[in-house]
Amino acid sequence: MLQYLSTLDRRVVFLLMGLAVAIPILFPLPLSYKPSVLAQQAFDAIETLPPGSNVVFSFDYDPAASGELQPMANALMYHCGQRKHNLYFMALWAPGAAICSDTIDGILLKRCEGYEYGQNYVELGYQAGLAGVIKIAVTDLRQQFKTDKYGTPLDQIPMMKGIQNLQPMDLLVSVSAGDPGSKEWVQLFVTPFPATKMVTGTTGVQSVSLYTYIPNQIDGMLGAIKGAAEYETIVNAKYPGPDGKPLPELQEGQRRMGPQLTAHLLMVTLIAVGNVVYFMQRKASRRSGHARGAAR
Amino acid sequence: MKRTVPVIIASAVGFVLVIAFFIPRTQAWGETAVLWFNILAAVAFVLGAGNLIKVQLESISARRPGWGFALVTLVAFFTMFIAGMLKIGVFPAGQYPEHAWSGKFDSAGAPFGWMYNYIFSPITATMFASLAFYVASAAFRAFRAKNVEAILLLGTAFVVLIGNTAMARLTDPLPEYLAFLRLDVLVANLMSYVATGVTRAITIGVAVGVAATSLRILLGIDRPYLGRL
Amino acid sequence: MIFDGCRLMAGPALVLLLTWCIATNGALGAPPAPTDVTAEDFPWDDGTNANVRWSFDTAGSDAIQGFRIYRRLTADELAKERVERRVKAAETAFDTSLKSALETATSEATSEEHYFVGDDTPQDRPTKRQAAIDEATKEALKAAAAADGEPLFEFRAIGRAEPDERSFKVTTLARSSSYEFRVTALGIDDSESEAVDAAPVTTRRHAFVGERGFLAAFLFGLCAIIVGAIALARGGFRMKVRRIAGLDALDEAIGRATEMGRPVLFIPGLQDMDNVLTVAGVTILSRVARTAAEYDARLEVPTARSLVMTACRDAVQGAYYAAGRPEAYNPEAIRYITDEQFGYVAYVAGRMVREKPATCIYMGQFYAESLLLSENGNAIHAIQIAGTAETSQLPFFVAACDYTLIGEEFFAASAYLSGEPAQLGSLFGQDIGKMIAVALIVLGVTLATVGAFHVPAAQRAADYLAHTVLKQ
Numbered sequence: 001m002l003q004y005l006s007t008l009d010r011r012v013v014f015l016l017m018g019l020a021v022a023i024p025i026l027f028p029l030p031l032s033y034k035p036s037v038l039a040q041q042a043f044d045a046i047e048t049l050p051p052g053s054n055v056v057f058s059f060d061y062d063p064a065a066s067g068e069l070q071p072m073a074n075a076l077m078y079h080c081g082q083r084k085h086n087l088y089f090m091a092l093w094a095p096g097a098a099i100c101s102d103t104i105d106g107i108l109l110k111r112c113e114g115y116e117y118g119q120n121y122v123e124l125g126y127q128a129g130l131a132g133v134i135k136i137a138v139t140d141l142r143q144q145f146k147t148d149k150y151g152t153p154l155d156q157i158p159m160m161k162g163i164q165n166l167q168p169m170d171l172l173v174s175v176s177a178g179d180p181g182s183k184e185w186v187q188l189f190v191t192p193f194p195a196t197k198m199v200t201g202t203t204g205v206q207s208v209s210l211y212t213y214i215p216n217q218i219d220g221m222l223g224a225i226k227g228a229a230e231y232e233t234i235v236n237a238k239y240p241g242p243d244g245k246p247l248p249e250l251q252e253g254q255r256r257m258g259p260q261l262t263a264h265l266l267m268v269t270l271i272a273v274g275n276v277v278y279f280m281q282r283k284a285s286r287r288s289g290h291a292r293g294a295a296r
Numbered sequence: 297m298k299r300t301v302p303v304i305i306a307s308a309v310g311f312v313l314v315i316a317f318f319i320p321r322t323q324a325w326g327e328t329a330v331l332w333f334n335i336l337a338a339v340a341f342v343l344g345a346g347n348l349i350k351v352q353l354e355s356i357s358a359r360r361p362g363w364g365f366a367l368v369t370l371v372a373f374f375t376m377f378i379a380g381m382l383k384i385g386v387f388p389a390g391q392y393p394e395h396a397w398s399g400k401f402d403s404a405g406a407p408f409g410w411m412y413n414y415i416f417s418p419i420t421a422t423m424f425a426s427l428a429f430y431v432a433s434a435a436f437r438a439f440r441a442k443n444v445e446a447i448l449l450l451g452t453a454f455v456v457l458i459g460n461t462a463m464a465r466l467t468d469p470l471p472e473y474l475a476f477l478r479l480d481v482l483v484a485n486l487m488s489y490v491a492t493g494v495t496r497a498i499t500i501g502v503a504v505g506v507a508a509t510s511l512r513i514l515l516g517i518d519r520p521y522l523g524r525l
Numbered sequence: 526m527i528f529d530g531c532r533l534m535a536g537p538a539l540v541l542l543l544t545w546c547i548a549t550n551g552a553l554g555a556p557p558a559p560t561d562v563t564a565e566d567f568p569w570d571d572g573t574n575a576n577v578r579w580s581f582d583t584a585g586s587d588a589i590q591g592f593r594i595y596r597r598l599t600a601d602e603l604a605k606e607r608v609e610r611r612v613k614a615a616e617t618a619f620d621t622s623l624k625s626a627l628e629t630a631t632s633e634a635t636s637e638e639h640y641f642v643g644d645d646t647p648q649d650r651p652t653k654r655q656a657a658i659d660e661a662t663k664e665a666l667k668a669a670a671a672a673d674g675e676p677l678f679e680f681r682a683i684g685r686a687e688p689d690e691r692s693f694k695v696t697t698l699a700r701s702s703s704y705e706f707r708v709t710a711l712g713i714d715d716s717e718s719e720a721v722d723a724a725p726v727t728t729r730r731h732a733f734v735g736e737r738g739f740l741a742a743f744l745f746g747l748c749a750i751i752v753g754a755i756a757l758a759r760g761g762f763r764m765k766v767r768r769i770a771g772l773d774a775l776d777e778a779i780g781r782a783t784e785m786g787r788p789v790l791f792i793p794g795l796q797d798m799d800n801v802l803t804v805a806g807v808t809i810l811s812r813v814a815r816t817a818a819e820y821d822a823r824l825e826v827p828t829a830r831s832l833v834m835t836a837c838r839d840a841v842q843g844a845y846y847a848a849g850r851p852e853a854y855n856p857e858a859i860r861y862i863t864d865e866q867f868g869y870v871a872y873v874a875g876r877m878v879r880e881k882p883a884t885c886i887y888m889g890q891f892y893a894e895s896l897l898l899s900e901n902g903n904a905i906h907a908i909q910i911a912g913t914a915e916t917s918q919l920p921f922f923v924a925a926c927d928y929t930l931i932g933e934e935f936f937a938a939s940a941y942l943s944g945e946p947a948q949l950g951s952l953f954g955q956d957i958g959k960m961i962a963v964a965l966i967v968l969g970v971t972l973a974t975v976g977a978f979h980v981p982a983a984q985r986a987a988d989y990l991a992h993t994v995l996k997q
Contacts, residue, residue, distance in 0.1 A: 010433040031462035063417035064424035211492040261461040270436040320571030344831025344861035423867035430900040498932040502914040505936030508955040
């Protein structure tokens with residue numbers, strides 16, 4: 001057994017991981033979450049803004065990170081929609097613009113009332129230039145975005161009147177998977193113009209580097225799928241669906257915590273088993289070393 | 297001359313970018329330099345695409361092992377390229393209905409958008425998802441308690457792994473005077489203080505390293521763009 | 526008599542009471558206005574900022590929720606506002622009057638969105654519809670003209686200040702332009718005081734951005750230290766560099782590849798040449814290529830950017846020439862794959878599994894693909910040496926690779942491998958820079974800790990360090 005475990009084919013590990021992720025998806029686990037301080041702060045940052053505040057919502061991720069970030073993007077957009085904020089959507093990643101449109105169709109227009117294009121939400125779309133887009137948009141938005149995503153000049157969009165740059169925005173919501181993303185928003189927008197609050201949703205890997213900016217620059221952060229599940233819990237409690245139950249679209253993060261639990265437990269088990277094997281092998285080699293010494 | 301001119305260009309443009317950050321009158325020069333880079337990168341893309349086609353065609357013509365993959369690469373490349381470049385099936389923009397190419401190349405419903413949404417995006421998401429398997433394999437193979445530092449690492453890994461799941465609530469019943477031992481509190485403290493502190497330290501070192509490396513390049517001591525040691 | 530005295534006193538007492546209420550909490554009126562409002566060009570900036578200052582009696586700070594700052598619109602902005610107002614009035618009037626005109630033109634209610642007329646015959650509809658549109662257009666033109674006559678508020682609110690603040694920085698102004706500002710106080714009951722105007726101010730572009738002064742001092746100071754250390758090294762000062770295991774193992778790893786007859790795979794990261802990590806990676810590639818040329822090992826360099834491919838080809842060619850093996854240089858070994866992150870990883874992973882390189886070297890900027898690459902390398906039992914400054918990916922490389930260059934070790938690699946005095950001198954200067962950073966951290970932490978024990982001078986010094994010196 002020891003020999004088998006010490007030379008375990010990694011495909012067995014892959015199979016175990018596949019089962020650990022697949023089974024909870026097929027048979028959901030009923031789990032509950034206590035919202036963390038950061039998730040609550042993110043909620044409060046949006047909740048305490050007066051209705052009709054200006055919110056710039058940046059989609060800075062691609063389909064690869066959708067698994068982790070889409071649930072939090074849904075929840076954040078739903079929350080902003082329930083608070084009737086004016087939403088200015090943009091994307092620093094090319095695929096982000098399409099993801100943004102899909103999210104608007106699936107959440108904002110479907111689940112929030114009173115939203116009309118050009119009146120209280122607008123899609124500026126994607127612009128090439130990476131972090132340079134932020135730098136220019138912060139001082140002169142129209143130099144970077146001459147039209148919205150659909151080719152309409154910004155001057156013809158009612159809610160863009162009087163908006164020369166991003167500085168009048170009351171809140172920035174950045175859902176980001178890497179570079180450019182939340183870090184660049186902090187460095188190029190929120191730090192030089194601290195009047196704008198910031199809430200961010202990021203992958204677990206990126207969240208470590210953003211703790212540095214809490215709480216001075218970032219008012220609330222949702223890290224990884226756990227952050228998304230916590231945020232959904234808070235939002236569903238405050239803004240349930242029409243039948244008083246949570247919306248199905250706002251349970252995805254919680255649904256994905258089931259596979260996360262089993263996968264993490266599997267990893268802990270694998271690490272423990274690996275260490276047991278290691279120590280037993282070390283003990284066996286010491287014993288055989290002593291036996292050889294005694295034989296001499 | 298062949299060695300001096302590139303060094304002069306690299307140094308001059310590099311110093312202009314640094315100076316432009318501090319002296320407002322030179323800001324436009326720095327923006328121009330960045331634009332030049334963007335243009336060069338766009339032109340270089342043609343070079344890269346040409347190289348890609350050349351290498352794959354050679355692989356096919358010489359029937360090297362795996363030439364079928366080269367064929368798939370070329371078919372995929374040209375399909376996306378032609379569908380996007382010629383805006384096949386794209387709906388005209390509302391403002392200019394009489395111009396067939398006024399719509400965006402990646403608009404929904406067009407072949408390019410369809411291939412992006414239903415072929416490219418799922419493939420990308422699948423590659424990213426395979427990370428979960430590799431993480432498990434790496435954890436099983438590499439995380440051994442060989443010394444004190446490794447034991448600390450393992451302990452932290454266990455706390456963070458369990459603390460980021462619903463099982464963190466198992467420690468909720470702990471009394472207030474032991475609240476610091478609750479998993480969610482432990483994870484928050486580890487991330488906010490330990491991990492953040494370490495990240496900041498590495499970042500400071502990296503920043504100084506970047507400054508030193510950049511200075512070496514600006515002064516011509518390091519010339520990676522020149523290909524001479 | 527006492528009763529009469531009370532009646533006589535009642536009137537003045539009431540007046541005094543009312544005056545006291547107004548003076549103390551403004552319950553029956555607007556708060557007092559700020560005084561001494563001045564505007565000045567922001568010193569040492571790029572000409573797009575101005576500073577507005579004012580005074581306010583601190584005793585009255587409790588009665589206000591802040592200050593509002595206004596700017597007078599320029600002539601262009603006024604003209605644009607007039608046009609926008611006219612258009613909006615016309616649109617609103619058109620919609621409203623068209624709807625009512627259509628409603629009166631038919632006997633049934635119309636649908637707003639489609640202006641469908643209900644009871645009319647098909648022949649009537651176009652005529653009635655056109656008549657309703659004509660009438661609505663006339664109303665809209667009248668409304669637009671009327672909008673012209675309404676007074677336009679020439680000052681626009683541009684910001685708010687807290688009750689304890691006495692200045693406001695105005696940004697995104699045009700250079701060399703004249704501006705006028707005014708300030709009002711906002712009462713707790715949302716009332717607003719009289720506005721007080723400041724004298725006009727003209728913005729001016731200065732020679733230097735003063736806010737970045739400390740940053741410039743740090744940067745040029747660090748550069749001076751590095752240049753000085755280089756000069757010192759060139760002058761013969763011996764510098765000791767600690768051993769970096771990953772770099773020492775490079776030669777051995779390439780030798781292993783030669784013995785096994787398998788290639789060396791080098792990945793210079795996934796970013797373009799404008800990323801300093803990629804540049805550092807290409808610098809290391811030239812050293813690796815020279816060793817590979819000397820050992821006659823096969824080198825493969827797939828790249829994710831076309832410019833990087835070009836730079837890598839130049840670097841490798843130069844290395845082969847320097848090693849005296851120009852005929853061994855194969856440009857096709859350095860090829861462009863794709864910009865797309867996971868497409869690139871899929872290619873490299875497949876190549877690893879098929880070609881089974883003996884040595885895999887990852888030097889540059891990596892993201893999520895770091896673990897994919899290194900685990901695949903592990904599966905084929907290759908020696909793996911990684912180096913990156915991307916802190917989020919370092920743990921994956923450390924877990925999966927044999928050697929990892931962490932952070933600044935990666936930038937030191939070029940100097941370490943060459944051994945040239947000038948390069949080693951820059952390492953020494955880099956270390957001095959780090960020591961200065963450590964000293965600043967110790968100073969700041971000490972000041973903040975002492976200041977926490979109610980030592981005002983230490984607290985002020987800590988605030989100055991945090992908010993003025995380091996806030997760049």
